[in-house]
Amino acid sequence: MRIEEHPVLNFERGEKVSFFFNGQEVEAYPTETIAAALHALGVRKLGESPELHRPRGLFCAIGNCSSCFMTVDDEPNMRVCVIKVKPGMRVEEQHGKGVICL
Protein backbone atom coordinates (compact mmCIF):
# COMPACT_ATOMS: atom_id res chain seq x y z
CA MET A 1 0.00 0.00 0.00
CA ARG A 2 1.32 3.45 -0.88
CA ILE A 3 1.48 6.37 1.53
CA GLU A 4 -0.79 9.13 0.21
CA GLU A 5 -0.53 11.64 3.05
CA HIS A 6 2.57 12.30 5.09
CA PRO A 7 3.35 15.09 7.58
CA VAL A 8 6.89 15.65 6.26
CA LEU A 9 7.20 14.15 2.79
CA ASN A 10 5.59 14.61 -0.61
CA PHE A 11 5.90 11.78 -3.06
CA GLU A 12 6.14 12.77 -6.71
CA ARG A 13 5.56 9.58 -8.56
CA GLY A 14 4.73 10.58 -12.12
CA GLU A 15 2.67 8.37 -14.43
CA LYS A 16 2.15 4.68 -13.83
CA VAL A 17 3.82 2.17 -16.13
CA SER A 18 3.17 -1.54 -16.50
CA PHE A 19 5.57 -4.42 -16.11
CA PHE A 20 5.23 -8.19 -15.75
CA PHE A 21 5.47 -10.08 -12.48
CA ASN A 22 5.53 -13.87 -12.94
CA GLY A 23 3.94 -13.33 -16.34
CA GLN A 24 1.09 -11.18 -15.06
CA GLU A 25 0.82 -7.54 -16.12
CA VAL A 26 0.94 -5.17 -13.13
CA GLU A 27 1.34 -1.42 -12.63
CA ALA A 28 3.84 0.68 -10.71
CA TYR A 29 5.57 4.05 -10.81
CA PRO A 30 8.91 4.36 -12.59
CA THR A 31 10.32 6.12 -9.51
CA GLU A 32 9.95 2.88 -7.55
CA THR A 33 12.37 0.01 -7.25
CA ILE A 34 11.00 -3.38 -8.27
CA ALA A 35 10.96 -4.41 -4.60
CA ALA A 36 8.99 -1.31 -3.56
CA ALA A 37 6.56 -1.75 -6.45
CA LEU A 38 5.91 -5.38 -5.53
CA HIS A 39 5.43 -4.37 -1.90
CA ALA A 40 2.85 -1.80 -2.94
CA LEU A 41 1.08 -4.63 -4.78
CA GLY A 42 1.10 -6.70 -1.58
CA VAL A 43 3.83 -9.10 -2.73
CA ARG A 44 6.21 -9.97 0.10
CA LYS A 45 7.71 -13.19 -1.18
CA LEU A 46 10.29 -12.31 -3.82
CA GLY A 47 11.81 -15.75 -4.24
CA GLU A 48 13.02 -18.74 -2.29
CA SER A 49 16.25 -20.02 -0.83
CA PRO A 50 18.09 -22.04 -3.48
CA GLU A 51 18.39 -25.31 -1.55
CA LEU A 52 15.74 -25.50 1.18
CA HIS A 53 13.18 -23.54 -0.87
CA ARG A 54 12.19 -21.32 2.04
CA PRO A 55 10.38 -18.11 1.06
CA ARG A 56 12.56 -15.02 0.84
CA GLY A 57 11.72 -11.32 1.02
CA LEU A 58 13.85 -8.22 1.10
CA PHE A 59 15.94 -7.37 4.16
CA CYS A 60 18.24 -4.37 3.61
CA ALA A 61 16.68 -2.55 0.61
CA ILE A 62 20.01 -0.92 -0.30
CA GLY A 63 21.74 -3.66 -2.27
CA ASN A 64 23.85 -5.09 0.55
CA CYS A 65 22.36 -8.40 1.53
CA SER A 66 21.30 -10.49 -1.51
CA SER A 67 17.98 -11.52 0.07
CA CYS A 68 15.91 -10.06 -2.79
CA PHE A 69 17.43 -11.85 -5.79
CA MET A 70 14.97 -12.25 -8.68
CA THR A 71 15.19 -12.90 -12.40
CA VAL A 72 14.76 -9.68 -14.40
CA ASP A 73 14.47 -9.84 -18.19
CA ASP A 74 15.97 -13.35 -18.06
CA GLU A 75 18.96 -12.28 -16.01
CA PRO A 76 19.09 -14.09 -12.63
CA ASN A 77 20.38 -12.85 -9.25
CA MET A 78 19.27 -9.26 -9.76
CA ARG A 79 19.01 -7.16 -6.60
CA VAL A 80 15.49 -5.89 -7.11
CA CYS A 81 15.73 -3.54 -4.11
CA VAL A 82 18.01 -1.24 -6.12
CA ILE A 83 16.65 -1.69 -9.66
CA LYS A 84 13.94 0.70 -10.82
CA VAL A 85 10.81 -0.46 -12.61
CA LYS A 86 10.83 0.03 -16.39
CA PRO A 87 7.87 -0.36 -18.76
CA GLY A 88 7.52 -3.89 -20.08
CA MET A 89 10.17 -5.32 -17.72
CA ARG A 90 9.76 -9.03 -16.95
CA VAL A 91 10.30 -9.81 -13.27
CA GLU A 92 10.15 -13.40 -12.07
CA GLU A 93 10.59 -15.30 -8.87
CA GLN A 94 13.85 -17.17 -9.12
CA HIS A 95 14.07 -20.87 -8.34
CA GLY A 96 17.53 -22.21 -7.67
CA LYS A 97 20.77 -20.35 -8.13
CA GLY A 98 20.09 -19.15 -11.65
CA VAL A 99 22.10 -19.74 -14.79
CA ILE A 100 23.99 -16.94 -16.50
CA CYS A 101 23.94 -17.26 -20.28
CA LEU A 102 27.18 -15.87 -21.66
Added chain:
Amino acid sequence: MNQVEIMVIGGGPAGLCAALAASSLGAKVLIAERDDIAGGQLVKQTHKFFGSEKQYAGDRGIQIGQMLLDNAQADPNIEIWTDSTVLGIYEDGIVTVEHEGAHAKIKPERIIIATGAAEKFLSFPGNDLPGIYGAGAVQTLMNVAGVKPAQSVLMVGAGNIGLIVSYQLKQAGVEVSAVIEGLPTIGGYLVHASKIQRAGIPVLTRHTILEAYGDGKVEGAVIAEINEKWQPIPGTEQKIPCDAICLAVGLSPLTELAWQAGCEMAYIRELSGHVPIVDDYLETTRPGIYCAGDVSGIEEASSAMVEGRLAGISAAASLGFGKEQVEELQKAAMSELDELRAGPMGAHIRLGLEKVAAKGGSKICS
Protein backbone atom coordinates in the same frame (compact mmCIF):
# COMPACT_ATOMS: atom_id res chain seq x y z
CA MET B 1 43.12 4.58 -17.09
CA ASN B 2 41.71 7.66 -15.39
CA GLN B 3 44.10 9.83 -13.39
CA VAL B 4 42.40 11.36 -10.36
CA GLU B 5 43.75 13.48 -7.53
CA ILE B 6 41.39 12.30 -4.80
CA MET B 7 38.93 9.47 -5.12
CA VAL B 8 36.14 9.28 -2.57
CA ILE B 9 34.41 5.92 -2.28
CA GLY B 10 30.83 6.41 -1.13
CA GLY B 11 28.66 9.51 -1.58
CA GLY B 12 27.00 9.60 1.83
CA PRO B 13 27.45 12.31 4.47
CA ALA B 14 31.14 11.48 5.04
CA GLY B 15 31.98 11.14 1.35
CA LEU B 16 30.19 14.32 0.25
CA CYS B 17 31.80 16.35 3.03
CA ALA B 18 35.21 14.87 2.21
CA ALA B 19 34.82 15.86 -1.44
CA LEU B 20 33.60 19.37 -0.61
CA ALA B 21 36.44 19.99 1.84
CA ALA B 22 39.13 18.71 -0.52
CA SER B 23 37.69 20.72 -3.40
CA SER B 24 37.55 23.89 -1.29
CA LEU B 25 41.34 23.67 -1.02
CA GLY B 26 41.67 23.22 -4.78
CA ALA B 27 41.87 19.43 -5.23
CA LYS B 28 39.99 17.62 -7.96
CA VAL B 29 37.75 14.86 -6.63
CA LEU B 30 35.91 11.88 -8.06
CA ILE B 31 33.12 10.38 -5.96
CA ALA B 32 32.04 6.82 -6.73
CA GLU B 33 28.53 6.14 -5.44
CA ARG B 34 26.89 2.72 -5.64
CA ASP B 35 23.32 4.02 -5.60
CA ASP B 36 21.65 5.96 -8.41
CA ILE B 37 21.77 9.10 -6.28
CA ALA B 38 24.36 10.35 -3.81
CA GLY B 39 23.35 11.31 -0.27
CA GLY B 40 23.71 7.95 1.44
CA GLN B 41 21.26 7.23 4.22
CA LEU B 42 20.45 10.95 4.62
CA VAL B 43 17.94 10.60 1.78
CA LYS B 44 15.59 8.74 4.13
CA GLN B 45 16.18 10.60 7.41
CA THR B 46 13.01 12.64 7.93
CA HIS B 47 13.87 13.58 11.53
CA LYS B 48 15.66 16.71 12.68
CA PHE B 49 19.31 16.41 13.63
CA PHE B 50 20.94 17.27 16.94
CA GLY B 51 24.39 18.63 17.59
CA SER B 52 25.41 22.18 16.91
CA GLU B 53 24.72 24.53 14.03
CA LYS B 54 28.02 23.53 12.46
CA GLN B 55 26.55 20.09 11.80
CA TYR B 56 23.24 21.56 10.61
CA ALA B 57 21.32 20.73 13.82
CA GLY B 58 17.62 21.48 13.52
CA ASP B 59 17.53 20.51 9.85
CA ARG B 60 16.07 17.21 8.71
CA GLY B 61 18.46 14.59 7.35
CA ILE B 62 16.85 14.77 3.89
CA GLN B 63 17.45 18.53 3.77
CA ILE B 64 21.09 18.15 4.81
CA GLY B 65 21.61 15.43 2.21
CA GLN B 66 20.06 17.57 -0.52
CA MET B 67 22.14 20.61 0.46
CA LEU B 68 25.41 18.63 0.42
CA LEU B 69 24.46 17.05 -2.90
CA ASP B 70 23.51 20.41 -4.47
CA ASN B 71 26.84 21.88 -3.35
CA ALA B 72 28.81 18.91 -4.69
CA GLN B 73 26.95 18.93 -8.01
CA ALA B 74 27.56 22.65 -8.45
CA ASP B 75 31.28 22.27 -7.69
CA PRO B 76 33.42 22.18 -10.84
CA ASN B 77 36.19 20.32 -8.96
CA ILE B 78 33.87 17.43 -8.07
CA GLU B 79 32.70 14.71 -10.39
CA ILE B 80 30.10 12.24 -9.12
CA TRP B 81 29.74 8.81 -10.63
CA THR B 82 26.45 7.20 -9.60
CA ASP B 83 25.47 3.55 -10.16
CA SER B 84 29.18 2.92 -9.69
CA THR B 85 30.35 0.18 -7.36
CA VAL B 86 34.01 0.10 -6.39
CA LEU B 87 35.20 -3.48 -6.75
CA GLY B 88 38.75 -3.36 -5.44
CA ILE B 89 41.81 -1.40 -4.37
CA TYR B 90 44.98 -3.08 -5.59
CA GLU B 91 48.62 -3.18 -4.45
CA ASP B 92 49.65 -0.70 -7.12
CA GLY B 93 46.98 1.75 -5.96
CA ILE B 94 44.60 1.11 -8.84
CA VAL B 95 40.92 1.21 -8.00
CA THR B 96 38.49 -0.76 -10.15
CA VAL B 97 34.89 0.37 -10.53
CA GLU B 98 31.82 -1.04 -12.21
CA HIS B 99 30.67 2.09 -14.00
CA GLU B 100 28.00 2.36 -16.72
CA GLY B 101 28.13 -1.37 -17.29
CA ALA B 102 31.89 -1.39 -17.84
CA HIS B 103 34.96 -2.15 -15.73
CA ALA B 104 36.76 1.15 -15.17
CA LYS B 105 40.26 1.54 -13.76
CA ILE B 106 41.23 4.63 -11.79
CA LYS B 107 44.64 5.69 -10.55
CA PRO B 108 43.96 8.13 -7.71
CA GLU B 109 46.73 9.90 -5.84
CA ARG B 110 44.71 9.67 -2.62
CA ILE B 111 41.73 7.52 -1.63
CA ILE B 112 39.08 8.28 0.98
CA ILE B 113 37.01 5.25 1.91
CA ALA B 114 33.57 6.38 3.12
CA THR B 115 31.55 3.24 2.54
CA GLY B 116 29.40 3.48 5.63
CA ALA B 117 27.81 0.52 7.31
CA ALA B 118 25.45 -2.44 6.93
CA GLU B 119 22.69 -3.46 9.29
CA LYS B 120 23.25 -6.21 11.81
CA PHE B 121 21.05 -9.26 11.95
CA LEU B 122 19.72 -11.38 14.82
CA SER B 123 19.55 -15.15 15.15
CA PHE B 124 16.15 -16.62 15.98
CA PRO B 125 13.91 -19.29 14.42
CA GLY B 126 11.94 -17.92 11.49
CA ASN B 127 14.29 -14.96 10.95
CA ASP B 128 14.32 -15.57 7.20
CA LEU B 129 10.56 -15.08 6.71
CA PRO B 130 9.49 -12.36 4.27
CA GLY B 131 8.51 -9.41 6.46
CA ILE B 132 11.67 -9.30 8.56
CA TYR B 133 13.40 -6.06 7.67
CA GLY B 134 16.34 -4.02 8.72
CA ALA B 135 15.35 -0.61 10.09
CA GLY B 136 17.03 1.04 7.13
CA ALA B 137 14.94 -1.04 4.73
CA VAL B 138 11.76 0.12 6.46
CA GLN B 139 12.94 3.72 6.08
CA THR B 140 13.78 3.16 2.43
CA LEU B 141 10.36 1.69 1.66
CA MET B 142 8.32 4.32 3.46
CA ASN B 143 10.45 7.48 3.16
CA VAL B 144 12.01 7.04 -0.28
CA ALA B 145 9.43 4.94 -2.16
CA GLY B 146 6.42 6.03 -0.11
CA VAL B 147 5.27 2.45 0.34
CA LYS B 148 4.00 1.14 3.66
CA PRO B 149 6.23 -1.73 4.74
CA ALA B 150 3.39 -3.40 6.66
CA GLN B 151 0.22 -2.77 8.64
CA SER B 152 1.66 -3.58 12.06
CA VAL B 153 5.31 -3.77 13.04
CA LEU B 154 7.21 -5.15 16.01
CA MET B 155 10.37 -3.09 16.51
CA VAL B 156 13.40 -4.88 17.93
CA GLY B 157 15.86 -2.42 19.49
CA ALA B 158 15.30 0.81 21.44
CA GLY B 159 18.43 2.65 20.36
CA ASN B 160 18.03 5.87 18.40
CA ILE B 161 17.32 4.08 15.12
CA GLY B 162 14.64 1.84 16.63
CA LEU B 163 12.95 4.81 18.28
CA ILE B 164 13.16 7.13 15.29
CA VAL B 165 11.93 4.53 12.82
CA SER B 166 9.02 3.62 15.15
CA TYR B 167 7.97 7.25 15.14
CA GLN B 168 8.35 7.46 11.37
CA LEU B 169 6.15 4.35 11.02
CA LYS B 170 3.42 6.11 13.01
CA GLN B 171 3.80 9.16 10.75
CA ALA B 172 3.31 6.89 7.74
CA GLY B 173 0.15 5.43 9.24
CA VAL B 174 1.63 2.07 10.29
CA GLU B 175 0.92 0.57 13.73
CA VAL B 176 3.88 -0.25 15.95
CA SER B 177 2.77 -2.98 18.35
CA ALA B 178 5.77 -2.60 20.66
CA VAL B 179 9.44 -1.71 20.80
CA ILE B 180 11.47 -4.39 22.58
CA GLU B 181 14.97 -3.94 23.94
CA GLY B 182 17.32 -6.48 25.55
CA LEU B 183 19.09 -3.94 27.72
CA PRO B 184 17.53 -2.85 31.02
CA THR B 185 17.26 0.76 29.80
CA ILE B 186 16.35 2.56 26.57
CA GLY B 187 19.53 3.22 24.61
CA GLY B 188 18.38 6.14 22.47
CA TYR B 189 17.95 9.81 23.32
CA LEU B 190 15.21 10.64 25.81
CA VAL B 191 13.54 13.03 23.36
CA HIS B 192 12.96 10.20 20.87
CA ALA B 193 11.82 7.79 23.60
CA SER B 194 9.32 10.33 24.94
CA LYS B 195 7.79 10.81 21.49
CA ILE B 196 7.28 7.05 21.21
CA GLN B 197 5.76 6.77 24.64
CA ARG B 198 3.47 9.75 24.00
CA ALA B 199 2.31 8.02 20.84
CA GLY B 200 1.18 5.12 23.03
CA ILE B 201 3.76 2.61 21.83
CA PRO B 202 4.96 0.37 24.67
CA VAL B 203 8.73 0.10 25.09
CA LEU B 204 9.56 -3.23 26.73
CA THR B 205 13.10 -3.29 28.10
CA ARG B 206 14.77 -6.58 29.08
CA HIS B 207 12.77 -8.34 26.37
CA THR B 208 13.93 -10.38 23.44
CA ILE B 209 12.42 -12.05 20.40
CA LEU B 210 12.28 -15.86 20.66
CA GLU B 211 10.87 -16.61 17.23
CA ALA B 212 8.97 -15.29 14.23
CA TYR B 213 6.04 -17.32 12.98
CA GLY B 214 3.87 -17.33 9.90
CA ASP B 215 2.99 -19.32 6.82
CA GLY B 216 5.23 -18.02 4.06
CA LYS B 217 5.39 -14.55 5.63
CA VAL B 218 5.54 -12.95 9.07
CA GLU B 219 2.27 -13.28 11.00
CA GLY B 220 3.66 -12.62 14.45
CA ALA B 221 6.46 -12.97 16.93
CA VAL B 222 6.95 -14.64 20.28
CA ILE B 223 8.76 -12.40 22.73
CA ALA B 224 9.83 -12.99 26.33
CA GLU B 225 11.39 -11.22 29.24
CA ILE B 226 15.07 -11.99 29.89
CA ASN B 227 17.10 -12.12 33.10
CA GLU B 228 20.45 -10.47 33.88
CA LYS B 229 22.22 -13.26 31.98
CA TRP B 230 20.11 -12.53 28.89
CA GLN B 231 18.24 -15.84 29.28
CA PRO B 232 14.47 -15.93 28.62
CA ILE B 233 12.41 -16.24 31.81
CA PRO B 234 10.01 -19.20 31.45
CA GLY B 235 6.37 -18.23 31.66
CA THR B 236 6.90 -14.69 30.34
CA GLU B 237 6.46 -15.61 26.65
CA GLN B 238 3.83 -13.67 24.76
CA LYS B 239 2.64 -13.67 21.17
CA ILE B 240 2.67 -10.35 19.33
CA PRO B 241 0.62 -10.50 16.12
CA CYS B 242 2.27 -8.35 13.42
CA ASP B 243 3.00 -8.55 9.72
CA ALA B 244 6.55 -7.23 9.92
CA ILE B 245 9.42 -7.39 12.37
CA CYS B 246 11.92 -4.56 12.13
CA LEU B 247 15.46 -5.20 13.37
CA ALA B 248 17.19 -2.10 14.70
CA VAL B 249 20.03 -3.90 16.42
CA GLY B 250 22.97 -1.89 15.25
CA LEU B 251 25.26 -1.52 12.28
CA SER B 252 28.59 -2.99 11.24
CA PRO B 253 31.25 -1.00 9.39
CA LEU B 254 31.47 -1.86 5.66
CA THR B 255 35.20 -2.46 5.69
CA GLU B 256 35.76 -4.86 2.79
CA LEU B 257 37.76 -2.33 0.77
CA ALA B 258 39.94 -1.39 3.75
CA TRP B 259 40.70 -5.07 4.37
CA GLN B 260 41.42 -5.66 0.73
CA ALA B 261 43.67 -2.61 0.51
CA GLY B 262 45.77 -4.10 3.31
CA CYS B 263 44.96 -1.48 5.95
CA GLU B 264 45.70 -2.67 9.48
CA MET B 265 42.42 -3.56 11.18
CA ALA B 266 41.32 -4.17 14.76
CA TYR B 267 38.18 -5.49 16.39
CA ILE B 268 36.80 -2.71 18.59
CA ARG B 269 33.49 -3.65 20.18
CA GLU B 270 32.56 -0.05 21.02
CA LEU B 271 32.97 0.95 17.36
CA SER B 272 30.75 -2.00 16.34
CA GLY B 273 33.21 -4.34 14.68
CA HIS B 274 36.48 -4.52 12.81
CA VAL B 275 37.70 -1.06 11.91
CA PRO B 276 40.79 0.31 10.18
CA ILE B 277 43.42 1.80 12.47
CA VAL B 278 43.67 5.49 11.54
CA ASP B 279 45.75 8.40 12.78
CA ASP B 280 44.65 11.88 13.91
CA TYR B 281 44.08 12.89 10.29
CA LEU B 282 42.10 9.71 9.51
CA GLU B 283 44.85 8.20 7.37
CA THR B 284 45.03 4.40 7.57
CA THR B 285 48.25 2.41 7.94
CA ARG B 286 48.38 2.31 4.16
CA PRO B 287 49.77 5.71 3.19
CA GLY B 288 47.44 7.75 1.02
CA ILE B 289 44.30 5.84 2.02
CA TYR B 290 41.96 7.59 4.46
CA CYS B 291 38.74 6.42 6.10
CA ALA B 292 35.84 8.60 7.26
CA GLY B 293 32.39 7.99 8.70
CA ASP B 294 30.83 4.71 9.83
CA VAL B 295 33.47 2.61 8.04
CA SER B 296 35.92 3.41 10.85
CA GLY B 297 33.39 3.10 13.69
CA ILE B 298 29.62 3.46 13.97
CA GLU B 299 28.55 6.93 15.08
CA GLU B 300 25.98 9.51 14.03
CA ALA B 301 25.72 11.18 10.62
CA SER B 302 26.89 14.43 12.23
CA SER B 303 30.27 12.95 13.18
CA ALA B 304 30.48 11.27 9.77
CA MET B 305 30.18 14.70 8.13
CA VAL B 306 32.95 16.18 10.28
CA GLU B 307 35.20 13.15 9.78
CA GLY B 308 34.63 13.46 6.05
CA ARG B 309 35.68 17.09 6.18
CA LEU B 310 38.81 16.21 8.20
CA ALA B 311 39.80 13.42 5.80
CA GLY B 312 39.16 15.65 2.78
CA ILE B 313 41.29 18.47 4.18
CA SER B 314 44.07 16.07 5.16
CA ALA B 315 44.14 14.24 1.83
CA ALA B 316 44.20 17.54 -0.08
CA ALA B 317 46.89 18.95 2.23
CA SER B 318 49.10 15.90 1.64
CA LEU B 319 48.98 16.77 -2.07
CA GLY B 320 50.18 20.29 -1.32
CA PHE B 321 46.84 22.10 -1.36
CA GLY B 322 45.70 24.73 1.12
CA LYS B 323 49.05 25.31 2.77
CA GLU B 324 48.58 27.89 5.55
CA GLN B 325 44.85 27.25 6.17
CA VAL B 326 45.23 23.53 6.70
CA GLU B 327 46.26 23.36 10.32
CA GLU B 328 43.46 25.64 11.47
CA LEU B 329 40.85 23.72 9.47
CA GLN B 330 42.05 20.40 10.83
CA LYS B 331 41.99 21.72 14.39
CA ALA B 332 38.46 23.04 13.96
CA ALA B 333 37.24 19.68 12.68
CA MET B 334 38.97 17.83 15.50
CA SER B 335 37.44 20.06 18.13
CA GLU B 336 33.97 19.59 16.58
CA LEU B 337 34.48 15.84 16.80
CA ASP B 338 35.47 16.20 20.45
CA GLU B 339 32.29 18.17 21.13
CA LEU B 340 30.11 15.59 19.38
CA ARG B 341 31.71 12.79 21.38
CA ALA B 342 31.54 14.59 24.72
CA GLY B 343 28.97 13.67 27.35
CA PRO B 344 27.52 10.34 28.43
CA MET B 345 26.15 9.35 24.98
CA GLY B 346 29.69 9.52 23.56
CA ALA B 347 31.30 7.48 26.33
CA HIS B 348 31.48 4.24 24.36
CA ILE B 349 32.92 6.04 21.33
CA ARG B 350 35.63 7.61 23.49
CA LEU B 351 36.44 4.19 24.94
CA GLY B 352 36.55 2.68 21.45
CA LEU B 353 38.90 5.42 20.24
CA GLU B 354 41.20 4.84 23.21
CA LYS B 355 41.40 1.20 22.12
CA VAL B 356 42.26 2.30 18.58
CA ALA B 357 45.01 4.48 20.06
CA ALA B 358 46.31 1.55 22.10
CA LYS B 359 46.67 -0.39 18.85
CA GLY B 360 48.89 2.26 17.34
CA GLY B 361 46.33 4.64 15.88
CA SER B 362 45.69 8.05 17.30
CA LYS B 363 42.10 8.88 16.45
CA ILE B 364 41.41 10.05 19.95
CA CYS B 365 39.48 12.77 21.71
CA SER B 366 41.41 15.19 23.82
